Amino acid sequence: MGEFFGYVLASIPYGCAFSLVAVGLVLTYRATGVFNFAFAAEAYAATVIYSELISHGIERGWAAIIVVCLIAPAFGASLDFALFSRVPPNNRTAKTIMALGLMVVLPQIVQTAVPNTPLAPPAPFFSTSFRPVWRFGQDLVTGSQICEVLGTVLVLVGLMMLLRNRRFGLPIRAAVESPKLLELSGVDARWVLRFAWMISTALAALAGVLYQPGAATVDPHNYDLLLVASIAAAALAGLRNLPIAVLGGVLLGLAEGLVQGYVPSDSIAYSALVPSLPFLFLLVLLIFHPTLRHLEDTRDPMAAIEPPPPTPAIAMRPPSIDRAIRRLRWPLLGIMVLGVVLLVPSDWTSALTQGAALSIVFLSITLLTGLAGQLSLAQWMFAGIGASTTAQLAGSKHWPILLAALAGSLVAGLAGWIAALPALRLRGLPVALLTLCLALLGDNLLFPTSWVANGSTGIAVPRPSSIFGIDFSSVDSEGFFVLTVVVMLAVAGIVHLLLRGTTGRALTAVDASPVAASASGVQIRRTTVLVFIMSASIAGLGGSFWAMNQQFVSSDSFLYYFGPIYLVVVVAVGATTVEGAITAGMAWALINNAFTNLPSSVGGTQLGSKAFTVILLSFGAFAYARHPEGIVEFVKRRIAMTVFRTAEKRERPLVASVKDA
Amino acid sequence: MKRLLEVRDVSLRFGGITAVDHVSLDVFDGEAVGLIGSNGAGKTTLFRLIAGELALSGGRIQFDASSLPHRPDQRARLGIARTFQLVQLFGGLTVMDHLLVALQAHEGRQGPLRDMIWKGSSTSEEEALCLDTLRMCGLREVADAPATALSLGERRAVELARALVVRPSLLLADEPSSGLDTQEAARLARVIARARAETGLAVLLVEHDLHMVEAIAQRVVAMEAGRVIAEGTFDEVLRDEGVIASWLGRSA
Numbered sequence: 001m002g003e004f005f006g007y008v009l010a011s012i013p014y015g016c017a018f019s020l021v022a023v024g025l026v027l028t029y030r031a032t033g034v035f036n037f038a039f040a041a042e043a044y045a046a047t048v049i050y051s052e053l054i055s056h057g058i059e060r061g062w063a064a065i066i067v068v069c070l071i072a073p074a075f076g077a078s079l080d081f082a083l084f085s086r087v088p089p090n091n092r093t094a095k096t097i098m099a100l101g102l103m104v105v106l107p108q109i110v111q112t113a114v115p116n117t118p119l120a121p122p123a124p125f126f127s128t129s130f131r132p133v134w135r136f137g138q139d140l141v142t143g144s145q146i147c148e149v150l151g152t153v154l155v156l157v158g159l160m161m162l163l164r165n166r167r168f169g170l171p172i173r174a175a176v177e178s179p180k181l182l183e184l185s186g187v188d189a190r191w192v193l194r195f196a197w198m199i200s201t202a203l204a205a206l207a208g209v210l211y212q213p214g215a216a217t218v219d220p221h222n223y224d225l226l227l228v229a230s231i232a233a234a235a236l237a238g239l240r241n242l243p244i245a246v247l248g249g250v251l252l253g254l255a256e257g258l259v260q261g262y263v264p265s266d267s268i269a270y271s272a273l274v275p276s277l278p279f280l281f282l283l284v285l286l287i288f289h290p291t292l293r294h295l296e297d298t299r300d301p302m303a304a305i306e307p308p309p310p311t312p313a314i315a316m317r318p319p320s321i322d323r324a325i326r327r328l329r330w331p332l333l334g335i336m337v338l339g340v341v342l343l344v345p346s347d348w349t350s351a352l353t354q355g356a357a358l359s360i361v362f363l364s365i366t367l368l369t370g371l372a373g374q375l376s377l378a379q380w381m382f383a384g385i386g387a388s389t390t391a392q393l394a395g396s397k398h399w400p401i402l403l404a405a406l407a408g409s410l411v412a413g414l415a416g417w418i419a420a421l422p423a424l425r426l427r428g429l430p431v432a433l434l435t436l437c438l439a440l441l442g443d444n445l446l447f448p449t450s451w452v453a454n455g456s457t458g459i460a461v462p463r464p465s466s467i468f469g470i471d472f473s474s475v476d477s478e479g480f481f482v483l484t485v486v487v488m489l490a491v492a493g494i495v496h497l498l499l500r501g502t503t504g505r506a507l508t509a510v511d512a513s514p515v516a517a518s519a520s521g522v523q524i525r526r527t528t529v530l531v532f533i534m535s536a537s538i539a540g541l542g543g544s545f546w547a548m549n550q551q552f553v554s555s556d557s558f559l560y561y562f563g564p565i566y567l568v569v570v571v572a573v574g575a576t577t578v579e580g581a582i583t584a585g586m587a588w589a590l591i592n593n594a595f596t597n598l599p600s601s602v603g604g605t606q607l608g609s610k611a612f613t614v615i616l617l618s619f620g621a622f623a624y625a626r627h628p629e630g631i632v633e634f635v636k637r638r639i640a641m642t643v644f645r646t647a648e649k650r651e652r653p654l655v656a657s658v659k660d661a
Numbered sequence: 662m663k664r665l666l667e668v669r670d671v672s673l674r675f676g677g678i679t680a681v682d683h684v685s686l687d688v689f690d691g692e693a694v695g696l697i698g699s700n701g702a703g704k705t706t707l708f709r710l711i712a713g714e715l716a717l718s719g720g721r722i723q724f725d726a727s728s729l730p731h732r733p734d735q736r737a738r739l740g741i742a743r744t745f746q747l748v749q750l751f752g753g754l755t756v757m758d759h760l761l762v763a764l765q766a767h768e769g770r771q772g773p774l775r776d777m778i779w780k781g782s783s784t785s786e787e788e789a790l791c792l793d794t795l796r797m798c799g800l801r802e803v804a805d806a807p808a809t810a811l812s813l814g815e816r817r818a819v820e821l822a823r824a825l826v827v828r829p830s831l832l833l834a835d836e837p838s839s840g841l842d843t844q845e846a847a848r849l850a851r852v853i854a855r856a857r858a859e860t861g862l863a864v865l866l867v868e869h870d871l872h873m874v875e876a877i878a879q880r881v882v883a884m885e886a887g888r889v890i891a892e893g894t895f896d897e898v899l900r901d902e903g904v905i906a907s908w909l910g911r912s913a
Contacts, residue, residue, distance in 0.1 A: 501781020
């Protein structure tokens with residue numbers, strides 16, 4: 001009993017932090033329609049700022065008050081002002097994408113701004129009360145534990161009273177259904193939503209000040225458990241019920257504490273169960289919780305008054321330009337590839353090859369997100385499965401590398417099929433959560449094993465030695481670049497055929513209205529499963545070529561957080577066209593190469609890499625907020641409009657053809 | 662006349678609420694049946710049961726003397742088409758694409774593998790059939806326009822065209838005149854009548870606009886609180902004491 005009580009005591013901080021963040025998640029989702037994936041990142045940022053303030057001589061209590069009551073609400077309000085308020089209320093995909101972007105970019109900003117991180121975890125603001133208050137056998141109840149529990153309970157009770165209040169709570173609950181309807185009732189919905197953001201960010205900051213991730217350093221990835229456990233607690237509450245979210249947080253905290261206490265720390269069960277317990281819990285909830293299956297069913301009744309999305313550029317282009325593009329695209333592409341082979345310095349060839357391989361992975365996002373409207377955060381994990389299979393087959397079994405890559409693609413497709421089965425019951429945000437879960441499970445359970453990516457030790461990945469006398473094996477090989485580009489173009493061709501064919505039409509129909517698509521005879525299940533499989537296969541193939549270019553693969557190659565990063569990049573550049581995916585892949589690799597080659601006088605590799613991620617993702621998130629169709633599509637439309645206006649001024653027959661188009 | 666749709670003793674319960682209560686009705690080949698009743702009478706729920714969107718709590722539904730498969734898409738491919746009370750269009754697709762989606766799904770010409778072997782584009786026969794249907798529905802001029810950019814009347818016509826393009830045996834039309842002015846409703850009624858004349862289509866029509874019901878339906882079924890309360894010709898049903906009591910709140 002004493003042992004049990006000790007483990008329960010140890011789990012109190014976890015439970016409190018999980019509850020706070022879960023409540024924040026539910027509150028933000030209910031009030032703003034945004035599922036804030038960035039909550040753990042906000043908690044991390046709060047911890048770092050809290051620690052910085054303490055190190056500058058500010059007393060702990062004041063530091064905590066400054067972080068929770070001043071900085072966090074101001075940050076929440078600015079997030080709403082700069083990003084989320086600019087997204088049409090009904091565009092939930094855009095909101096989710098931006099929250100994902102924030103989840104990735106915020107730790108990078110903090111690490112760039114505070115270069116001395118990781119820091120030692122700061123003690124909670126009531127650390128002076130660490131003295132034992134009660135003693136139960138060998139277990140001590142400290143003043144800090146009592147403060148944690150009482151503080152959490154007080155905050156949560158206060159919040160619930162606030163939400164039940166007619167003046168404050170009612171508008172917040174109404175705002176999520178329809179901000180425009182709320183405004184018609186005479187309430188300024190903008191400030192209601194901003195207020196909700198301020199409260200929820202303050203909750204994340206409070207969790208950050210309270211939460212001790214149980215590691216020696218303050219690293220953003222130590223907050224993954226906080227994120228997933230809170231998501232699981234919020235999911236248990238169906239993203240609706242605050243008391244159940246609190247209960248879920250406490251129960252998960254207890255479960256973590258008890259598992260860590262009772263399962264021997266040197267056992268396989270410990271290493272497998274402890275990190276994956278909340279993921280498994282969330283996985284089960286996502287599949288079986290009835291409320292989560294219908295999360296995306298509600299629509300803003302005033303959505304119809306939103307302006308329609310802009311006309312696609314392809315519908316605005318004069319047919320003559322379409323004809324010119326069709327005739328010139330292959331010669332131009334040939335000239336570009338030849339230019340790379342002949343003119344580009346060899347140290348950039350590898351970057352371009354990486355860009356082509358990434359483009360293949362990104363084309364899988366085009367297929368799944370651009371076409372089917374499903375937000376998958378596990379595409380990089382599928383790429384990892386393909387790459388690991390290729391490495392294992394080529395390394396241990398001595399398969400020819402291209403055959404191994406094909407097998408890798410098939411195995412990734414099989415993983416995609418497994419992921420598709422639970423995803424069939426879900427749409428939108430729950431699919432994003434499910435795939436995030438899978439990616440985290442891959443990170444924790446799959447890639448560290450010797451039979452997949454062999455942990456951080458990794459596996460060497462050979463390149464094809466030569467085909468038709470062309471050498472592929474050397475570092476910065478132009479031959480391997482050409483091979484990767486050919487594979488990329490073949491995949492782009494397949495995705496293009498799907499976009500323009502029956503699948504494109506059927507999936508657009510399913511995305512717009514599943515009930516009408518089904519009533520029209522579209523086989524939603526079969527089409528969705530096939531697209532998941534094909535998308536995962538393409539990602540696996542891209543991962544294999546990426547690994548061949550790196551000539552090495554390990555568990556660190558396919559970290560889960562690249563999934564959201566790449567998703568944000570692709571949708572920001574353009575997820576509905578193959579040129580969007582290729583532009584995103586090439587831009588990522590080239591800009592990354594440019595930044596990581598920064599001279600040491602301006603910060604060197606470390607700063608360059610982080611600054612690159614921050615700049616690209618911030619730009620992507622802002623661009624996506626303003627142009628959800630993607631940068632490529634936006635530029636194409638602007639060009640088409642310019643052509644249209646020029647032709648109109650000159651009163652050429654082109655105008656008539658454009659109008660016809 | 663052959664019995665096309667046979668609904669026998671069908672019930673649906675949501676927890677303690679009985680939305681459809683032991684309903685039986687028949688629709689014969691080529692026949693038009695109007696389903697009338699106040700809001701909440703269970704008309705749309707009965708439609709959803711027939712379309713396969715909801716599972717029966719009791720009873721059975723047969724189509725063309727056979728049991729129906731479970732899924733809505735399977736029932737659609739058997740020849741049961743439907744329109745919706747709140748217009749359900751595919752944002753991002755043109756009017757023509759709406760028809761192609763339904764037609765290619767009906768013909769089993771839909772799928773990634775087919776697209777990958779260059780068989781994903783529409784055939785000239787499919788396009789001709791779609792254009793014929795669009796012409797019949799008065800939509801030929803807007804075939805290449807995004808469907809969501811059209812007026813409500815045109816959107817309802819697109820829904821109807823999407824349902825009719827597969828030449829279904831039975832059309833479930835759920836309040837097609839909802840939100841339309843008199844002329845638009847009359848035009849839609851003419852399209853349905855013409856489709857019936859040309860293809861022998863049977864129609865089950867849920868409608869509050871009694872002019873449209875009178876114009877289309879040969880037989881009328883009245884529902885109230887999930888039950889059938891009257892059945893007969895248009896005039897017989899409107900004279901029925903139970904229907905009058907249900908609609909006017911008093912006996913005749």
